Amino acid sequence: MNAVYVAGVGMTKFGRSSQSLTELFCEAVSRAVSTSSIQDVDALYIGAMNPEEFTGDSNIASQVAEALGMTGVPALRVETASSAGAAALHAAYQAVASGYYRHVLVLGGEKMTHLSTSATTRILAGVIDRQERQCGATMPALAAMITERYRKKYRLSRSHLERVLCRVAMKNHLNGTHNPWAQFQRPISEEIYFSSKFVSTPLRLYDCSPITDGAAAVLLTAERTDLVISGIGQGTGPLSLRERDSFTSFRATQVAAARAYQMAGISPKEIDFAEVHDAFTPFEIICTEDLEFFPAGKGWQAVEAGATSLGGALPINPSGGLKSRGHPVGATGVAQFVEVVEQLRGNSKAKLKREASRGLAQSTGGLGSNNFVTIVERSDRSRTVQNLWTPPPHYPVRPHVSVKKPTVPPSDEGRIETFTVLYVTPDGFLPPLALALIRDAQGPLVMARGEDISHLKIGREVYLRQVAGGYFFTVKSHLRKVREALKKLIGEIPSLRRKKKVVRTKRESA
């Protein structure tokens, strides 16, 4: 394999833009080309998640080639949901490594802010499993369910978890203040974080990356430059939450990272800093564990210890991450790479404790179903990349004869594996919406809607019933039965109980 080097990089300001998607692409390319000595390219590899539905444009690769004044030049689009930019980089890497092309321009972009939040939420939810989507699940809802599971597994109290997530949000917003391309360049306080509304418990608005317009571009070349891509890897994971072995890690990241480290011939300890896919604050923590920066279940401790801060031992998202830089889905994978390159070249205003010579970018597609890891190094420090590379393990092909899952009706009882209460619901669902992953008495997992939002807890037993293809659950609870009986008798009991609780909490905190 030929070594693949990095020439120019560039991006647009992320945020709300009046420019069209092709104009954003052109602006990013202008910057990437102007910061490079290479002025000619052989091909365009474009990452975009869903311009068809976001802006009504198909055939985006040809469109961009024409807009760049490059009609004739080979141009193709690569897509893997929200990691589309990283996927384009991956395919372009192979094109240059093969010797088929010498200089390839990689672009990533998306235009999203012109649509309503509910329309955008619907398009983004298209990447998750159909059955889970039909229950009303959205990306934040599933992320919240993963978070609740993480909290339970690693025995964090609810308030402790919230403080940790707040730390991640505050860190990334603080880092973003140094980034002129970031959507948000203002720090946030604890008060701001805790006063923000729940999107899906336990995730608040400040735990979720924003809706953003933007584009980024990278020029890859076979000619030696100061920076080389020393490792690159991709992995997939199950689309649905209910098909996973683990809810607290992403196998797709682990597979991608193993390859990237093997190829670069380094261990995770040798990474100086990383840009990771913090579409949700808890995902940054899980990602640092999947990348083996910290042991599983210890990522939150690293956040608390300040290890991932700008001045820490292993800065995570010095650019501000998706949280403050913004998340134009197709652009993000390329933008992360741009940030890593700018940091390694000393062009970033976010100064690390010590000069970095090796950075990592991690991108997540969908709910961690299609992830990428890329390692960039200073060429003078890089080891002999090619010799260390061995082919990845092979995967046997086992196509299901029929993909249709047997429609065995689940039993009418089960146990809550994880849950959330969703406050920003997709069209057709009224908030608050209780969602839970129920482990059926028979074994399989089922995503179900709750009859109400009270008494939710991991491990709690529920009644399960199927209505028109969807599942509904009701928590088995003696208290509930008693309450309902009392309700019938007096009517206002719930409000009385709520008042009592408040009093008790005050007493405790006093």
Add this chain to the structure above:
Amino acid sequence: MNAVYVAGVGMTKFGRSSQSLTELFCEAVSRAVSTSSIQDVDALYIGAMNPEEFTGDSNIASQVAEALGMTGVPALRVETASSAGAAALHAAYQAVASGYYRHVLVLGGEKMTHLSTSATTRILAGVIDRQERQCGATMPALAAMITERYRKKYRLSRSHLERVLCRVAMKNHLNGTHNPWAQFQRPISEEIYFSSKFVSTPLRLYDCSPITDGAAAVLLTAERTDLVISGIGQGTGPLSLRERDSFTSFRATQVAAARAYQMAGISPKEIDFAEVHDAFTPFEIICTEDLEFFPAGKGWQAVEAGATSLGGALPINPSGGLKSRGHPVGATGVAQFVEVVEQLRGNSKAKLKREASRGLAQSTGGLGSNNFVTIVERSDRSRTVQNLWTPPPHYPVRPHVSVKKPTVPPSDEGRIETFTVLYVTPDGFLPPLALALIRDAQGPLVMARGEDISHLKIGREVYLRQVAGGYFFTVKSHLRKVREALKKLIGEIPSLRRKKKVVRTKRESA
């Protein structure tokens, strides 16, 4: 570059299917894997044009990996409109040629028949230029305008052109009778062709490829097999009709072909047969000229002489082509490759005059805006591929500062460059709809709607007016003025004139 070989290939029956898109993918993969000694793969490269809008599924790469029982394996989707399958093949080629992967499974598929024709037409029209789309132009309409221009340029009478197109349709339907995977496996007669309705003049229903469901799969490998990919190339062309230098050839095919031939170290004369993208019958003719099988403007003569028939000197579309095999857009580029491989391996029931050792597949994205050419040869006949490969010419990057075209109002007069009358109109437009490309007195080309469908002819002068962002034209005609004046006077003149004509025709034929 490592040589890239072909292991197993497979496809589903094309047509209307009750299976889901992922089920179609699984079926095609089962066949490809069962015909190969390789059972393990390193990655999936998937071509699909628009599953988001056709079936409401995003994140198709992860979905397919999961459905194949291959969760974990890297999977990405590549898209270049209707050539998406060929684009996936192209990217997978580079992945294997680089040595990054050894065995890559390439998939192409689309599910389209469950939607109404108008919904499908709208989705397919998304690939054409926005301004042209807003006039009511569809893929068949633009193809028809290209055809009319070809007829005029190469001085074919209207009836002569129709006979030529009928020959292409009949040939491909006849070839399809040998193909068990084809959507239509019945020959058509001249009567059937000429009794079929106009979709967009001069194109009839039997000039257009059908709406189809289907999938195809190819296993590429770095391990030597009987067949090798000796040449592969991609090129783009302008999205809009009005930005083209030529209306009678596709630059994208020419660019792609030049590279593929150079890489394989062969001339077009050395190709034994080809599968080309006959989404419309005239495109097969133009394609054989762009591939330099025949000189420009002579392709129709080759059809008439039978050179492109199964028993001819250079059989084109022995599989039946898109016309009779069907055209599930994302699948087609891979299916063409499957057909070439099956023909080279002697597995095809469509027997050529002499045994073939070298076949070519050509795929078209959008209105010829993103095209691919791939050459497959018997490994024992292939020359030293790598040594013949030189890097392609470089393209300078010249991003427009602003993509917005200056909105100079065109002058109020112009001349018809080409035209069509569209009978299958998109939603919001009533048939028959006259569309013409008008060369403005100032020079630029404008797509415009006609006030009526009479007096259309290339070169005719028109009045042009702009209404709510769209353009309308009226043919300048003394006859029209006279007729309108007479109409005012008597009223029924047009019907009188029509009767007279009928009488005269009868007298002549008597």
